[in-house]
Each structure stands twice: as structure tokens, then as C-alpha cells.
Amino acid sequence: MVPDMFRLTGRVAVVTGAGRGIGAAVAVAFAEAGADVVIAARTGTDLADVAGRVAETGRRAHVVAADLSEPDTAAGLAGTARAEFGRLDIVVNNVGGTYPMPFLDTTPEFLDEAFRFNVGTAHALTRAAVPVMLDGGAGAVVNICSTMSWAAGRGFLGYGTAKAALAHYTRLAAADLAPRIRVNAIAVGSTLTSALQVVAGNPEIRARMENATPLRRLGTPEEIAATALYLASDAGGYVTGKILEVDGGVQAPNLELGLPDL
Template sequence: MEQQFDLSGEVAVVTGASRGIGRAIAIGLGSAGATVVPTARTKSDLEETVSQVEAAGGTGLAISSDVSEEESVDELFERTVEEFGGVDILVNNAGMNPESALGKPETIEIERFDQTLAVNLRGAFLCAQKAAEYLQDGDGGAIVNIASVAGLVGLPRQHPYVASKHGLVGVTKSMALDWAPDVRVNAIAPGYVETEFIDEALESDSIRQSLLDQTPLDRFAAPEEMAGPAVFLASEAGSYVTGSCLTVDGGWPSK
């Protein structure tokens, strides 16, 4: 069983890996033996991720990139292949849900809608396109898209984010069909995770308690709790899983 989760010799690119869920997944992949390329826009934060990957026993290389820019994504994968000879795993975790994109539908500026989809959906699709070129050249590989419970149900005042995550779940299923059997494509739909991403919302005691009341496990997740599912879907342990969206939500009523 241990061998099924072993990622030794695999090269993994993790977007949005400068903090939170992305950093935790990068560390988890590294501890399973993978060489990890964490990427985000801020290089200094990525260096801390690499330090933690190496402390967990893995190997890492920080490469800054902007997933919403095609040239930047091209450079990310070209440099990764130049350094390590290929790509075996892609984790699409880069995401945003800015306060300026929150509100009732009639109040959302279309520029904020476009900005959110450019990172959360278009960026993930673009990275998958580029990664597939290399994944298909090898012995096959795995793509893991980090969606959200917001990709499975409606949430008030979060319309661009909900649209982007529903879209990400959808393209996960369609890419899995087109790239099988060479590349497995799956998604993870986290519930509420204690990260900087949701810190502002959780400052309100009433909102925090309301969310906890809807979570049967009666707590929010730690970022590290997303690493195990990601390793499972990226490894041979998940070799017969593709086109699936794994909810990791503490029982949130999202199904």
C-alpha cells in the first residue's frame, strides 16, 4: 500500500503554492517523494514553500508565474522541463475571490467577474493545456484541480467565484474524457479551510458560527487536510479514478 502512494521520481507543478492549501499540497507531494515546482506570482513566498518541501524530505524549485498570462505559463512549463526533464503531475490551485467581486448580481462590475474567471478558470485550463503536452509525452500523468464546494452549490454574494468553480468542475469532467487513458483529471472540492483566503469572512462571529452550524464535523479544515486527497489522486492509489470531484468538506451539504 505504501508503494501506491509513493511519488518518487515524479515531477509536480503546484500553482498558487505560496501559502495556504497550495503550500500544504506542495509539502504533501514532496513528502511522498515528488520533485515539486511551487509557483505563484510572489517569488519570496515560494522560497518558504520550497524550504518546507525540503524539510519534509522532498526536492523543490520555486518558479514565479502568473497563470492568467499565457506567456508566463509557457515559461513555467518550459523551465520545469528544462530543469527536471518532464512533468508528471499538475495541481491547479491558484485562485482568488476578491472583496471587490462580492455582492448581489446587479452590483458586480464585469471587470471583477472577468478577473476572477481569468485566474480561477481560464488560468487552470491554460495550465492544463500546457501540462498535457508533457504529460502525454511520458507514461501518462495526473491533473488535480482545486475546486470548492462553491463549484457544487450556489453561495450568496459570490457569483464570479461560484461561476469559476462550477466551470472548473465541469472542465475537469470534460478533460478527463478527452485525455483518457493517458492523463487522469480529477478535482477536489474543499469546504471552508482556515487560510488567509477566508480570514476576513471568519472575523465575523455570526458568520463563523453559521458556517460551523452547517458543518457536521463542527470545525474548519486545516490546509494540511487537503494534502492527503491530492496525493491520493496524483498517485497510483488513485489509478482508476478520473473525471471525479472529491468533496473534502467536513460533511457540508454540498452534494
Template sequence: MKDVFRQFALNGQVAVVTGAGKGIGRACALMLAQAGADVALFARTEADLADVKAAIEAMGQRAIAVTGDVNKEEDLDTLIRRTVGELGKLSILVNNVGGGGPNDPRKVDGKNVGDMLAFNVVPAYSLIQKAAQAMEAAGGGSVVNISSVAARYAQKYFSAYGAAKAALNQLTRNLAQDYGPTVRINAIEPGTIMTDALAPFLTAERKERMIKSTPMGRMGQPEDIAATALFLVSPAASWITGKILSVDGGVESPNF
């Protein structure tokens, strides 16, 4: 292997990926494994994890599947304990679980908004807190939080989701200060990505309009985000922390 490619290799590393059964999480898990990492897969649906686990093992890497809910502290504790116990250490974390839809501020009450804020921020905070201890014991590590371009767009009916992802971005910046230099923490803002979750809302007309308004001339794929995550957790990004990287095809305003 040429020296330049070693900068992107993850041989000997152990990663945790949440929401690893589908979409961006699945793509991240597979990409990290292709780069040489062993992977702990976390999600609520066992069948989805089993498929990803089999694919990683077919590459010659180790994988474990841990089912659970990111909102439950005991499930996060189990995830960290099993990762270190069965794979030997923890050095990479991809916080992929999160999400939420539009909200009409004339109809949606504060509790629902608070729940969305909490869902996108609290599990990421808790898991970083738990994983950082294991990473420090392993000599260092790297975290990638999956945010959204909604954090910087101004658009109708996205006050809750936009605020939640903006909070995740600021959490990323601040925790990078707390845990550096041993643990690096960055975030990715995906644009519109072709996933199973998006497909039901994507009419042919809407898809064509979105492609035309995207400077790169195509929709994003989960692998686009996974490749960015690989860069951020690799030795190539060893002097990058506390940064938010937009991966959006060049789109600078809502185009959905």
C-alpha cells in the same frame, strides 16, 4: 514499506503546484514532497516560495521556485520549460490558483464577472494544455484542479464565483475525456478552509456558528485538501478521472 502504502507513494514523480506559497497550494506542495515527489513551485511572491522550497529540500526532495503570473502565457511556458529542464520531467499538476469574492448583480457589471470567470478557468485550461504534452512524453500524468463548493451551492451574491467554479468543474470532466487514458484529470471542491485569506473575516461568533453547522465538528485545514490531492494523483486513484470530489466536512449548504 508495506505494499498498501506504495499505492500512495510518489517516488520518482515531478509535480507542479501553482499558488504554492501559501494556504492550500503550500500544503499540497509539502504533502506531495513528503510522499516522494520533487516539486516545481509557482506563485507571484518569491519570498513565500523560498520558504516552501527550503522546507521541501530539508525533506531530501528537489524543488525549484518559479515566480510568475498564471494569466501570462510566457510565464506558464517558462514554468513548464524549467520544470522539465531542471527536474527531468513533469507528471503531476495541481492547479490551485483561482478565487474571487461575492458580487451584487445590481452593482457589478458584466466585464468584472467575465474577468472572474476567465481567471478561474483560462489559466487552468492553458496550463493543462501545456503540461499534458510533458506528461505524455513522460509516459503519463495526473492533474488536480482546486475548485470550490460554491460550484454547487445556491446562494446570494455568488453568481460570478459560483459560475466560475462550476465551469472549472465541467472543464475538468471534459478535459479528462480528451486526455485519457494517458493523463488523468480530477478536481477537489474545498469547503471553508482555515487559511490566512479567511482569517480576517472569521469572527469568533461566525467561527462557532460554522463549526456547529459542520457535521464533522471542525473547520477544514489546508492539509485536508492536500491529503485529498495526494490520493488523486497517486497510483491508488489510477482508475479515477473526470471526477469532482467535495472535501467539506459534510456541509451541504452555505454556512458562512
């Protein structure tokens, strides 16, 4: 039965940035599909709430409250999964991001930090996870990218460059790790998370964003989680090295920061 292909019964996943928003939605969706999860983020209280939601599904969540901006910390999550659950089948590299910055204010140090947080941590965890996944026979990696990995908008140099690197990292890692480990990414459009609420909470700005989106609305974390479930499960078993665009159909950024010409 096709619906059974979306089940994750008996599998174990690591989800970073799982305290809220997309990461939390992914962790809960995976638990609903039958997986146990290692959930990691900076804020323990947020993770405790997500762990409670996982427990309501009948699955287990192991909480790791840590600063995942350090690649070594992210890498340690693979060993945590093995120690707590005896295996690791899925990695979702969701933690990342950086704030907008005008071009002349974007220092080389800022760019380095953006690259490390968005790409370095993802590689560190994926690299550490590969031997554990291979012990179980196979695995799947889902990287959370952005429409800004291909679209050009003022103020997003650091963020967009880092996410573009993560997108191509996805293609390269998929080639390196095939056929036993699949690697895919989701290019996420404007999604109603707490991070976006800073701008989407303004009715005028939200209306402009929605009007610039062909589907005339913003996305939800659950819609991204559903895509992650597809890519992580047997339903996506013939997909690797791909970046799925889940963005309401945008062909250009739907949020302009209004930065002036130099």
C-alpha cells in the same frame, strides 16, 4: 503494499498558488511522498519558505515568482518543469478565486476576469503540460474547485460560476485525455487558509460557520493536500473525471454574507 501506492518517488509536480495555504500544503505533501516540485505564486518570500520545507524532506523545489493571472505565464510552468527536472507528471491547478460581489456590482468584465483566473489559467497550464506528460507515459491533473461550484449563496456569482466551469472542465478534459492522463478535482469547503482568516478570525462568524458544518469544524490545508496526494498518486489510478467533495459534509453554504433583497 497499499501505502506504497501513495508514493510519488521520481515524479515531478507543478503546483500553482503554492506560497501559502492549500498550495503550500500540497507542495510539501508531494515532496514528503517523494516528488520534486515546481512551486509558483506571486510572492517570492512565501515561496522561499515553502521551498525550505520541501528541502527538509530531501526533495527539490524550483521557485517561480510570477503573476499567474495571465494564462501565458501559467502555461510556461510546464516548460520550466521540463527544463529543471527533465519531466512533468502532475499538475495541481490551485491558483484562482475572486472576492464576493453583489449581483448588480458584478460587471461582465468582473465575470470575465474570474473565468480567466480560475479556468483560463488552469487550461493554459494543463494544455502546455500534456505533451510533456505524454513524453513520460502518463500524468495526473488535480484542479482545486469549491463547494460554491454547486451550492448557491448570495454574493458568489463570479466565484461560483467560475468554479462550476472548472468542475465541468475537469469532466470534459478527463474524457479528452483518457486513458493516459487522469484529470480530477477537489471541491473544497471552508478551509483555514489566510484567505478565509478574514472572516474566520471573527469568533462569532467562525462559530456560525462551524455550527452550519456537519463535522462542526473548518478544514485544514493538510486535509486538502492528502486528497490531492490520493488523486495524483497510483492510489487514485482508477479515478478520473471526478470531483471529490472535501467540505465537512455541508449541503448548503456555511457562510452567508447577509446581502439584502433588492
